[in-house]
Amino acid sequence: MNNSQSSGGPSQNIDLNEEQHMSQFGISINGFCLQAEGNNPSSPGRIATGSTISDPDFVSEEGGRTFQYYKQGKYFLPNDGVEQNRLDLQHEMFRILLDGALAAAPIVNPGYVLDIATGTGLWAIDFAEENQASRVIGTDLSKIQPSRLDIPNCSFIREDSEDPWVFPWKFDYIHLRQVCTCFADTKVVIKQAFDNMNEGGWIEFQDSSVQIMSLDGTTQGTRIERWSQLMGRGLMALGRDANKARFYKQWLEEAGFVDVVENKYPFPIGPWPTNPKFKKLGSYNLTNVHEGFSGISLKVLAAAGLSGPETDELVTQALEDASNPQIHALWPIWIVYGRKPFPWETKYFPARPPNLRMWPSEYHPGPAT
Ligand SMILES: C[S@@+](CC[C@H](N)C(=O)[O-])C[C@H]1O[C@@H](n2cnc3c(N)ncnc32)[C@H](O)[C@@H]1O
Numbered sequence: 001m002n003n004s005q006s007s008g009g010p011s012q013n014i015d016l017n018e019e020q021h022m023s024q025f026g027i028s029i030n031g032f033c034l035q036a037e038g039n040n041p042s043s044p045g046r047i048a049t050g051s052t053i054s055d056p057d058f059v060s061e062e063g064g065r066t067f068q069y070y071k072q073g074k075y076f077l078p079n080d081g082v083e084q085n086r087l088d089l090q091h092e093m094f095r096i097l098l099d100g101a102l103a104a105a106p107i108v109n110p111g112y113v114l115d116i117a118t119g120t121g122l123w124a125i126d127f128a129e130e131n132q133a134s135r136v137i138g139t140d141l142s143k144i145q146p147s148r149l150d151i152p153n154c155s156f157i158r159e160d161s162e163d164p165w166v167f168p169w170k171f172d173y174i175h176l177r178q179v180c181t182c183f184a185d186t187k188v189v190i191k192q193a194f195d196n197m198n199e200g201g202w203i204e205f206q207d208s209s210v211q212i213m214s215l216d217g218t219t220q221g222t223r224i225e226r227w228s229q230l231m232g233r234g235l236m237a238l239g240r241d242a243n244k245a246r247f248y249k250q251w252l253e254e255a256g257f258v259d260v261v262e263n264k265y266p267f268p269i270g271p272w273p274t275n276p277k278f279k280k281l282g283s284y285n286l287t288n289v290h291e292g293f294s295g296i297s298l299k300v301l302a303a304a305g306l307s308g309p310e311t312d313e314l315v316t317q318a319l320e321d322a323s324n325p326q327i328h329a330l331w332p333i334w335i336v337y338g339r340k341p342f343p344w345e346t347k348y349f350p351a352r353p354p355n356l357r358m359w360p361s362e363y364h365p366g367p368a369t
Contacts, residue, residue: 063294110131111172120145139157139161180242266332293318
Protein backbone atom coordinates (compact mmCIF):
# COMPACT_ATOMS: atom_id res chain seq x y z
CA MET A 1 0.00 0.00 0.00
CA ASN A 2 1.34 3.42 -0.84
CA ASN A 3 0.61 5.34 2.33
CA SER A 4 1.25 8.77 0.94
CA GLN A 5 -1.22 8.15 -1.89
CA SER A 6 -3.86 6.76 0.44
CA SER A 7 -3.76 9.83 2.64
CA GLY A 8 -3.49 12.44 -0.06
CA GLY A 9 0.26 12.90 0.37
CA PRO A 10 2.53 14.20 -2.35
CA SER A 11 3.15 12.26 -5.51
CA GLN A 12 6.76 11.27 -6.03
CA ASN A 13 7.16 11.70 -9.77
CA ILE A 14 7.76 15.39 -10.11
CA ASP A 15 10.10 16.42 -12.90
CA LEU A 16 11.70 13.04 -12.59
CA ASN A 17 13.49 11.84 -15.66
CA GLU A 18 16.95 10.79 -16.58
CA GLU A 19 17.66 13.86 -18.67
CA GLN A 20 16.87 16.20 -15.82
CA HIS A 21 19.00 14.19 -13.42
CA MET A 22 21.89 14.63 -15.81
CA SER A 23 21.32 18.31 -16.54
CA GLN A 24 23.44 21.05 -15.08
CA PHE A 25 20.86 22.41 -12.68
CA GLY A 26 18.64 19.40 -12.12
CA ILE A 27 19.00 18.32 -8.51
CA SER A 28 17.48 15.29 -6.99
CA ILE A 29 16.38 14.55 -3.46
CA ASN A 30 14.78 11.23 -2.69
CA GLY A 31 13.30 10.80 -6.12
CA PHE A 32 12.40 14.43 -6.68
CA CYS A 33 14.25 16.38 -9.28
CA LEU A 34 14.10 20.14 -9.06
CA GLN A 35 15.02 22.09 -12.14
CA ALA A 36 16.40 25.57 -11.55
CA GLU A 37 15.24 28.53 -13.59
CA GLY A 38 17.84 31.05 -14.68
CA ASN A 39 15.81 34.25 -14.55
CA ASN A 40 14.97 36.46 -11.62
CA PRO A 41 11.98 35.48 -9.50
CA SER A 42 8.84 37.56 -9.38
CA SER A 43 7.98 38.87 -5.94
CA PRO A 44 6.74 36.16 -3.61
CA GLY A 45 3.05 35.82 -2.96
CA ARG A 46 1.89 36.39 0.59
CA ILE A 47 -0.89 34.62 2.36
CA ALA A 48 -3.27 36.41 4.64
CA THR A 49 -2.54 35.57 8.27
CA GLY A 50 -4.47 36.05 11.46
CA SER A 51 -3.82 38.73 14.02
CA THR A 52 -1.10 38.46 16.62
CA ILE A 53 -1.98 36.75 19.90
CA SER A 54 0.22 37.95 22.74
CA ASP A 55 1.29 35.39 25.27
CA PRO A 56 -0.06 36.75 28.59
CA ASP A 57 3.36 35.98 30.15
CA PHE A 58 6.27 36.96 27.99
CA VAL A 59 9.70 38.44 28.38
CA SER A 60 11.00 41.21 26.16
CA GLU A 61 14.58 41.01 25.08
CA GLU A 62 16.98 42.63 22.65
CA GLY A 63 15.53 44.33 19.64
CA GLY A 64 12.05 44.37 21.18
CA ARG A 65 11.50 40.68 20.39
CA THR A 66 9.53 38.68 22.94
CA PHE A 67 10.09 35.14 24.22
CA GLN A 68 8.02 32.82 26.41
CA TYR A 69 8.19 33.33 30.16
CA TYR A 70 6.97 29.84 31.04
CA LYS A 71 10.08 27.64 31.28
CA GLN A 72 12.08 30.72 30.39
CA GLY A 73 15.21 29.92 28.40
CA LYS A 74 13.97 26.47 27.37
CA TYR A 75 13.23 27.57 23.80
CA PHE A 76 15.32 29.97 21.79
CA LEU A 77 13.03 31.43 19.12
CA PRO A 78 10.69 34.41 19.71
CA ASN A 79 6.92 34.16 20.18
CA ASP A 80 5.86 37.62 18.98
CA GLY A 81 3.77 38.68 16.00
CA VAL A 82 6.64 38.49 13.50
CA GLU A 83 7.38 34.90 14.54
CA GLN A 84 3.69 34.02 14.57
CA ASN A 85 3.41 35.29 11.01
CA ARG A 86 6.35 33.10 10.05
CA LEU A 87 4.74 30.04 11.63
CA ASP A 88 1.45 30.69 9.84
CA LEU A 89 3.30 30.92 6.55
CA GLN A 90 5.17 27.70 7.32
CA HIS A 91 1.83 26.01 7.95
CA GLU A 92 0.72 27.00 4.48
CA MET A 93 4.00 25.70 3.05
CA PHE A 94 3.55 22.26 4.61
CA ARG A 95 0.03 22.09 3.19
CA ILE A 96 1.43 22.86 -0.25
CA LEU A 97 4.13 20.22 0.19
CA LEU A 98 1.54 17.58 1.15
CA ASP A 99 -0.82 18.63 -1.65
CA GLY A 100 -3.30 20.00 0.87
CA ALA A 101 -3.13 17.08 3.32
CA LEU A 102 -2.45 17.67 7.00
CA ALA A 103 -1.03 14.19 7.57
CA ALA A 104 0.94 11.70 5.52
CA ALA A 105 0.30 8.76 7.88
CA PRO A 106 -2.65 6.58 6.83
CA ILE A 107 -4.89 7.69 9.69
CA VAL A 108 -8.59 6.86 9.61
CA ASN A 109 -11.00 8.78 11.86
CA PRO A 110 -8.65 9.26 14.82
CA GLY A 111 -10.48 9.92 18.11
CA TYR A 112 -8.03 11.91 20.23
CA VAL A 113 -5.40 13.89 18.34
CA LEU A 114 -2.42 15.69 19.88
CA ASP A 115 -0.40 18.43 18.18
CA ILE A 116 2.80 18.77 20.21
CA ALA A 117 4.44 22.22 20.10
CA THR A 118 1.50 23.59 18.16
CA GLY A 119 2.83 27.16 17.75
CA THR A 120 -0.04 29.38 16.57
CA GLY A 121 -2.25 26.29 16.43
CA LEU A 122 -3.23 26.51 12.75
CA TRP A 123 -2.54 22.81 12.14
CA ALA A 124 -4.73 21.81 15.13
CA ILE A 125 -7.52 24.17 14.07
CA ASP A 126 -7.49 22.96 10.46
CA PHE A 127 -7.38 19.33 11.57
CA ALA A 128 -10.31 19.82 13.96
CA GLU A 129 -12.36 21.56 11.28
CA GLU A 130 -11.69 18.82 8.76
CA ASN A 131 -12.24 15.97 11.25
CA GLN A 132 -15.21 17.01 13.35
CA ALA A 133 -15.47 13.65 15.12
CA SER A 134 -11.89 14.02 16.41
CA ARG A 135 -10.95 15.81 19.61
CA VAL A 136 -7.81 17.85 18.93
CA ILE A 137 -5.48 19.18 21.64
CA GLY A 138 -2.56 21.47 20.89
CA THR A 139 0.21 22.00 23.45
CA ASP A 140 2.96 24.61 23.57
CA LEU A 141 5.23 26.53 25.94
CA SER A 142 3.71 29.76 24.59
CA LYS A 143 0.04 30.61 24.87
CA ILE A 144 -0.23 32.13 21.41
CA GLN A 145 -3.26 30.20 20.15
CA PRO A 146 -6.81 31.54 19.92
CA SER A 147 -8.46 31.11 23.32
CA ARG A 148 -12.10 31.23 22.30
CA LEU A 149 -12.66 29.13 19.27
CA ASP A 150 -15.83 28.50 17.33
CA ILE A 151 -14.41 25.03 16.88
CA PRO A 152 -15.66 22.99 19.84
CA ASN A 153 -13.42 19.98 19.15
CA CYS A 154 -10.15 21.92 19.42
CA SER A 155 -8.40 23.22 22.53
CA PHE A 156 -4.95 24.33 23.63
CA ILE A 157 -2.88 23.70 26.75
CA ARG A 158 0.34 25.32 27.91
CA GLU A 159 2.75 22.48 28.50
CA ASP A 160 6.36 21.40 28.24
CA SER A 161 6.21 18.13 26.32
CA GLU A 162 9.38 16.90 28.00
CA ASP A 163 7.59 16.98 31.37
CA PRO A 164 5.58 13.87 32.35
CA TRP A 165 2.28 13.79 30.47
CA VAL A 166 -0.89 13.69 32.55
CA PHE A 167 -3.58 13.39 29.88
CA PRO A 168 -6.64 11.46 31.05
CA TRP A 169 -7.08 9.86 27.63
CA LYS A 170 -4.98 8.05 25.05
CA PHE A 171 -4.33 9.45 21.59
CA ASP A 172 -4.90 7.93 18.17
CA TYR A 173 -2.71 10.35 16.28
CA ILE A 174 0.19 12.48 17.55
CA HIS A 175 1.63 15.14 15.28
CA LEU A 176 4.91 17.03 15.67
CA ARG A 177 5.95 19.62 13.10
CA GLN A 178 9.06 21.79 13.00
CA VAL A 179 10.24 20.68 16.42
CA CYS A 180 13.95 20.14 15.73
CA THR A 181 14.89 23.07 17.99
CA CYS A 182 12.45 22.20 20.80
CA PHE A 183 13.58 19.26 22.87
CA ALA A 184 16.74 18.47 24.79
CA ASP A 185 15.87 14.79 24.38
CA THR A 186 13.36 13.95 21.64
CA LYS A 187 13.45 10.29 22.68
CA VAL A 188 11.73 11.25 25.96
CA VAL A 189 8.87 12.77 23.96
CA ILE A 190 8.67 9.74 21.66
CA LYS A 191 8.52 7.40 24.69
CA GLN A 192 5.72 9.46 26.25
CA ALA A 193 3.88 9.46 22.93
CA PHE A 194 4.13 5.67 22.76
CA ASP A 195 2.88 5.27 26.33
CA ASN A 196 0.01 7.72 25.83
CA MET A 197 -1.25 6.29 22.55
CA ASN A 198 -3.88 3.69 21.74
CA GLU A 199 -2.68 0.58 19.95
CA GLY A 200 -3.01 1.11 16.23
CA GLY A 201 -2.45 4.86 16.67
CA TRP A 202 0.03 6.80 14.57
CA ILE A 203 2.78 9.28 15.36
CA GLU A 204 4.10 11.62 12.68
CA PHE A 205 7.05 14.01 12.49
CA GLN A 206 7.17 16.69 9.83
CA ASP A 207 10.48 18.38 10.35
CA SER A 208 13.40 20.09 8.72
CA SER A 209 17.09 20.31 9.36
CA VAL A 210 18.74 23.63 10.08
CA GLN A 211 21.50 22.63 7.64
CA ILE A 212 20.95 24.38 4.33
CA MET A 213 22.08 22.40 1.31
CA SER A 214 22.01 22.31 -2.46
CA LEU A 215 22.33 19.30 -4.65
CA ASP A 216 24.09 21.16 -7.44
CA GLY A 217 26.83 22.66 -5.26
CA THR A 218 25.63 26.25 -5.57
CA THR A 219 25.52 26.82 -1.80
CA GLN A 220 29.11 25.76 -1.27
CA GLY A 221 31.14 28.53 0.34
CA THR A 222 28.17 30.92 0.45
CA ARG A 223 27.21 33.14 3.35
CA ILE A 224 23.86 31.39 3.73
CA GLU A 225 25.74 28.14 4.17
CA ARG A 226 27.91 29.78 6.84
CA TRP A 227 24.75 31.09 8.54
CA SER A 228 23.25 27.61 8.69
CA GLN A 229 26.50 26.05 9.93
CA LEU A 230 26.75 28.62 12.72
CA MET A 231 23.07 28.11 13.57
CA GLY A 232 23.78 24.40 13.91
CA ARG A 233 26.78 25.14 16.13
CA GLY A 234 24.84 27.64 18.28
CA LEU A 235 21.91 25.26 18.75
CA MET A 236 24.29 22.48 19.70
CA ALA A 237 25.85 24.80 22.31
CA LEU A 238 22.31 25.37 23.62
CA GLY A 239 21.73 21.63 23.87
CA ARG A 240 19.74 21.12 20.67
CA ASP A 241 20.85 19.00 17.72
CA ALA A 242 18.86 20.72 15.00
CA ASN A 243 19.91 18.11 12.44
CA LYS A 244 18.28 15.27 14.32
CA ALA A 245 15.43 14.55 11.89
CA ARG A 246 17.58 11.90 10.23
CA PHE A 247 17.29 9.82 13.42
CA TYR A 248 13.49 9.91 13.79
CA LYS A 249 12.92 6.65 11.92
CA GLN A 250 15.49 4.82 14.07
CA TRP A 251 14.13 6.36 17.29
CA LEU A 252 10.52 5.47 16.46
CA GLU A 253 11.52 1.86 15.77
CA GLU A 254 13.59 1.69 18.97
CA ALA A 255 10.57 2.97 20.93
CA GLY A 256 8.44 0.12 19.56
CA PHE A 257 6.59 1.74 16.65
CA VAL A 258 6.14 -0.40 13.54
CA ASP A 259 5.37 0.27 9.88
CA VAL A 260 7.72 3.24 10.14
CA VAL A 261 7.97 5.20 6.90
CA GLU A 262 10.51 7.93 6.17
CA ASN A 263 10.26 10.31 3.23
CA LYS A 264 12.40 13.31 2.41
CA TYR A 265 11.31 16.35 0.45
CA PRO A 266 12.92 19.66 -0.47
CA PHE A 267 11.86 23.09 0.81
CA PRO A 268 13.59 25.27 -1.79
CA ILE A 269 14.67 28.72 -0.65
CA GLY A 270 13.61 31.07 -3.42
CA PRO A 271 11.46 30.45 -6.46
CA TRP A 272 14.28 28.93 -8.51
CA PRO A 273 12.67 25.55 -9.33
CA THR A 274 10.77 25.32 -12.60
CA ASN A 275 8.23 22.92 -11.16
CA PRO A 276 5.21 25.11 -10.26
CA LYS A 277 4.56 23.50 -6.88
CA PHE A 278 8.15 23.85 -5.73
CA LYS A 279 8.47 27.30 -7.28
CA LYS A 280 5.51 28.39 -5.13
CA LEU A 281 7.01 26.70 -2.07
CA GLY A 282 10.36 28.39 -2.74
CA SER A 283 8.65 31.72 -3.14
CA TYR A 284 6.84 31.37 0.20
CA ASN A 285 10.03 30.15 1.80
CA LEU A 286 11.89 33.24 0.63
CA THR A 287 9.32 35.38 2.43
CA ASN A 288 9.65 33.03 5.39
CA VAL A 289 13.41 33.46 5.68
CA HIS A 290 13.18 37.24 5.20
CA GLU A 291 10.66 37.39 8.06
CA GLY A 292 12.35 34.82 10.23
CA PHE A 293 16.13 34.84 9.95
CA SER A 294 16.67 37.82 12.18
CA GLY A 295 14.47 36.53 15.04
CA ILE A 296 15.63 32.94 14.96
CA SER A 297 19.30 34.00 14.77
CA LEU A 298 19.23 36.32 17.78
CA LYS A 299 19.96 33.91 20.63
CA VAL A 300 21.35 31.07 18.57
CA LEU A 301 24.17 32.96 16.84
CA ALA A 302 25.03 34.57 20.17
CA ALA A 303 25.47 31.04 21.51
CA ALA A 304 27.75 30.35 18.54
CA GLY A 305 29.94 33.25 19.70
CA LEU A 306 28.80 36.06 17.37
CA SER A 307 28.30 39.59 18.67
CA GLY A 308 25.08 41.50 17.91
CA PRO A 309 26.62 43.45 15.00
CA GLU A 310 28.23 40.26 13.62
CA THR A 311 24.85 38.53 13.75
CA ASP A 312 23.15 41.44 11.95
CA GLU A 313 25.83 41.42 9.25
CA LEU A 314 25.65 37.66 8.70
CA VAL A 315 21.85 37.71 8.57
CA THR A 316 21.95 40.49 5.95
CA GLN A 317 24.48 38.52 3.89
CA ALA A 318 22.53 35.26 4.22
CA LEU A 319 19.35 37.00 3.05
CA GLU A 320 21.20 38.39 0.02
CA ASP A 321 22.24 34.84 -0.85
CA ALA A 322 18.70 33.55 -0.27
CA SER A 323 17.45 36.05 -2.86
CA ASN A 324 20.17 35.18 -5.38
CA PRO A 325 18.58 33.00 -8.10
CA GLN A 326 21.98 31.48 -8.89
CA ILE A 327 22.09 29.88 -5.42
CA HIS A 328 19.77 26.89 -5.27
CA ALA A 329 19.48 26.47 -1.53
CA LEU A 330 16.98 24.18 0.13
CA TRP A 331 16.14 22.67 3.46
CA PRO A 332 15.53 18.95 3.48
CA ILE A 333 12.18 18.05 5.07
CA TRP A 334 11.64 14.69 6.76
CA ILE A 335 8.17 13.21 7.01
CA VAL A 336 8.42 10.18 9.28
CA TYR A 337 5.51 8.22 10.70
CA GLY A 338 4.93 4.96 12.53
CA ARG A 339 2.20 2.93 14.21
CA LYS A 340 1.90 1.63 17.74
CA PRO A 341 1.40 -2.14 17.36
CA PHE A 342 -1.41 -4.13 18.96
CA PRO A 343 -0.31 -6.45 21.78
CA TRP A 344 -1.11 -9.52 19.66
CA GLU A 345 1.34 -8.35 17.02
CA THR A 346 4.27 -8.37 19.41
CA LYS A 347 2.99 -11.54 21.13
CA TYR A 348 2.52 -13.66 18.01
CA PHE A 349 5.13 -12.08 15.80
CA PRO A 350 7.95 -11.02 18.15
CA ALA A 351 10.60 -11.27 15.44
CA ARG A 352 8.64 -9.19 13.00
CA PRO A 353 10.94 -7.08 10.84
CA PRO A 354 10.31 -3.51 12.01
CA ASN A 355 9.90 -2.16 8.53
CA LEU A 356 7.43 -4.62 7.13
CA ARG A 357 4.35 -2.78 5.93
CA MET A 358 0.84 -3.99 6.85
CA TRP A 359 0.44 -7.69 7.53
CA PRO A 360 -1.56 -9.59 4.91
CA SER A 361 -5.07 -10.02 6.30
CA GLU A 362 -4.83 -13.83 6.40
CA TYR A 363 -2.17 -13.49 9.12
CA HIS A 364 -4.30 -11.10 11.14
CA PRO A 365 -5.35 -13.00 14.26
CA GLY A 366 -7.66 -10.25 15.46
CA PRO A 367 -7.92 -8.98 19.01
CA ALA A 368 -7.32 -11.39 21.87
CA THR A 369 -10.51 -12.70 23.44
C1 LIG B 1 9.09 26.22 15.14
S1 LIG B 1 7.65 26.29 16.14
C2 LIG B 1 6.59 25.13 15.32
C3 LIG B 1 5.12 25.35 15.62
C4 LIG B 1 4.14 24.42 14.93
N1 LIG B 1 4.38 23.03 15.24
C5 LIG B 1 4.13 24.63 13.45
O1 LIG B 1 4.58 23.75 12.70
O2 LIG B 1 3.70 25.70 13.00
C6 LIG B 1 8.11 25.43 17.59
C7 LIG B 1 7.10 25.58 18.73
O3 LIG B 1 7.45 24.66 19.75
C8 LIG B 1 7.20 25.23 21.01
N2 LIG B 1 8.04 24.50 21.97
C9 LIG B 1 9.37 24.56 22.10
N3 LIG B 1 9.81 23.71 23.04
C10 LIG B 1 8.70 23.09 23.53
C11 LIG B 1 8.50 22.12 24.54
N4 LIG B 1 9.52 21.62 25.23
N5 LIG B 1 7.22 21.72 24.80
C12 LIG B 1 6.18 22.25 24.12
N6 LIG B 1 6.33 23.18 23.15
C13 LIG B 1 7.57 23.59 22.86
C14 LIG B 1 7.58 26.68 20.81
O4 LIG B 1 6.98 27.50 21.77
C15 LIG B 1 7.08 26.95 19.38
O5 LIG B 1 5.77 27.44 19.39
